[in-house]
Amino acid sequence: MGSVAPTSHFAALPSPPRDEIFELLGAYRRDTHPDRVNLGAGVYCDDAGEPWPLNVVRDVESAMYEKADPHRHDYRAIEGDTEFLALARDFTFSTACEANRLTSVQTVSGSGANHVGARFLAETLRPRRVWLSNPTWSNHELIWETVGVPIHFYPYYNAETRNFDFEAMMATLEKEAQANDVIVLHACAHNPTGLDPNQAQWAAIGELCQRKGLFPFFDNAYQGFASGDPDRDAWAIRHFAQLQPAVEMCVAQSFSKNLGLYGHRAGAFHVVAANDGCSPQVRDAVIANLAQIIRSEYSISPRYGSDIAKAVLGSKALTAQWYSELQTMSSRIISMRQALYNELVRLGTPGSWTHIVDQIGMFSYTGLTFPEVKYLRETYHIYIHSSGRISIAGLNTKNVKYVASAIHAVRSNPAAVPSA
Ligand SMILES: Cc1ncc(COP(=O)(O)O)c(C=O)c1O
Structure with missing residues (x-):
């Protein structure tokens, strides 16, 4: 019997682009630089840069565990x-x-x-x-x-x-x-x-x-x-x-x-x-x-x-607890917007930055260009989406000055930024 040359149905598959945010996250995780900053993913972190499971969620999980309802996996x-x-x-x-x-x-x-x-x-x-x-x-x-x-x-x-x-x-x-x-x-x-x-x-x-x-x-x-x-x-x-x-x-x-x-x-x-x-x-x-x-x-x-x-x-009590934790998250985001804005203004960074405090929610569309974003990543280990969108949730009191100074350096010396 003659052997049939293996031909995979998948050998000629096109390669659709990977989702940039997940690619960015992978690159950030592989980067071991001590100053690396992840401003890509839309995931809330606390001021220590750690994920923040809500206390109300932890309380509910403990109660669910205690109850051990036999139907819980139905x-x-x-x-x-x-x-x-x-x-x-x-x-x-x-x-x-x-x-x-x-x-x-x-x-x-x-x-x-x-x-x-x-x-x-x-x-x-x-x-x-x-x-x-x-x-x-x-x-x-x-x-x-x-x-x-x-x-x-x-x-x-x-x-x-x-x-x-x-x-x-x-x-x-x-x-x-x-x-x-x-x-x-x-x-x-x-x-x-x-x-x-x-x-x-x-x-x-x-x-x-x-x-x-x-x-x-x-x-x-x-x-x-x-x-x-x-x-x-x-x-x-x-x-x-x-x-x-x-x-x-x-x-x-x-x-x-x-x-x-x-x-x-x-x-x-x-x-x-x-x-x-x-x-x-x-x-x-x-x-x-x-x-x-x-x-x-x-x-x-x-x-x-x-x-x-x-x-x-x-539960009214748990909803009230949740609403107060929503305030904690949203006010930390708002204060980080303000901190980044204040620092850029203090440094006299070229450009107008009021949009950072005028915008709302997890993200800010900074106006940073793709070459600037690339340079920030390669030189400062700051990970930002190619559109210039940053996740404010990745900023904290320890890294906001570093991020602002990197943006300042990039904006003050455009000649140093290679065109992408
Ligand atoms: C605009 C918008 N819609 C929907 C989603 C869906 O998120 P998930 O599937 O995690 O609920 C997201 C998450 O980033 C989002 O930003």
């Missing part, structure tokens, strides 16, 4: 844990709309909610296009590409003024968006720019969606983490949910950042129906369609993180 229903879902829903929507307008399923955190939601809309609403902000969280593009809906971008960031470009966003959507298009909106703490619309601007965006029949898709990954106040951070979602005539919309919710449950993948996807979409029959059909998507992809969502979120949200 499967949940495909659509998820209904008690968790009701609490997660109230956390985001409060009393903004009638409960019977809301249909929810549990997801593999915010990324899973974005994906299940995109696939659900691609299959049911069949939009001609989806509108993403330029720039946006990189996974939005990948997710919508995967579900095959043509992607268009609306202007969001003005690089010259380093501000949110509300006028350009509205002009583009007004002119080009059409009924039934999906528009992805960051509920608060826009990633990567850290710039959010103000309430009047949100109201105008809501009116535009209402008038043009656009379908808003809110990505709610930072509720409570941005300002420290979950109600304030949910303002835009609640405003849209209150609009009459009603606007149909959906929300992808994550507990990764606000409860620090990153690896446990706790999240939900909520559909807000118009007034005639509230019948039990319609809601059952929505759940059944979502459940079919979930079943075919991962069958059932993880339960450890959602059990923790449920325990916290289901």
Whole structure:
């Protein structure tokens, strides 16, 4: 018998680009320099630069361990844990709309909610296009590409003024968006720019969606983490949910950042129906369609993180403790923004830096260029995304002066920075 030359089906696979943030994290971990600084990953660290499991989460975990419920490893229903879902829903929507307008399923955190939601809309609403902000969280593009809906971008960031470009966003959507298009909106703490619309601007965006029949898709990954106040951070979602005539919309919710449950993948996807979409029959059909998507992809969502979120949200005392820890995290971030700004101003670093304190949430779009970012990494061991976005959570009282002095050195001597 003649031997057949082995030919792998995978030998000629294309190499799609790896996610830059995870690549950056790997490079940071391999770097042994004592001054290395990780400003890439969106993970909260304390002032010692260490991960910070929330005390409220630790308390709930201890109680869960003590209780040792024999059902704690059971499967949940495909659509998820209904008690968790009701609490997660109230956390985001409060009393903004009638409960019977809301249909929810549990997801593999915010990324899973974005994906299940995109696939659900691609299959049911069949939009001609989806509108993403330029720039946006990189996974939005990948997710919508995967579900095959043509992607268009609306202007969001003005690089010259380093501000949110509300006028350009509205002009583009007004002119080009059409009924039934999906528009992805960051509920608060826009990633990567850290710039959010103000309430009047949100109201105008809501009116535009209402008038043009656009379908808003809110990505709610930072509720409570941005300002420290979950109600304030949910303002835009609640405003849209209150609009009459009603606007149909959906929300992808994550507990990764606000409860620090990153690896446990706790999240939900909520559909807000118009007034005639509230019948039990319609809601059952929505759940059944979502459940079919979930079943075919991962069958059932993880339960450890959602059990923790449920325990916290289901207790007034634990919720109060959580809210105070949200304040701890968000105020540390705000104070680090101020410290970086103060230091750059004190050093007289060329450029304007007020945007660092004007932005909100985990990230700051610094305005550093790719060659500057590369130089900072190679010369100072400071790891920053190529867009110039820094995770403020990686700054602390011990490294902020070092980071500012490195930025100062780079900006004061542009000739030293090789073009990339
Ligand atoms: C804008 C945005 N949406 C969604 C997510 C999803 O995060 P996760 O899947 O960890 O919940 C993130 C996380 O970085 C994000 O920044």
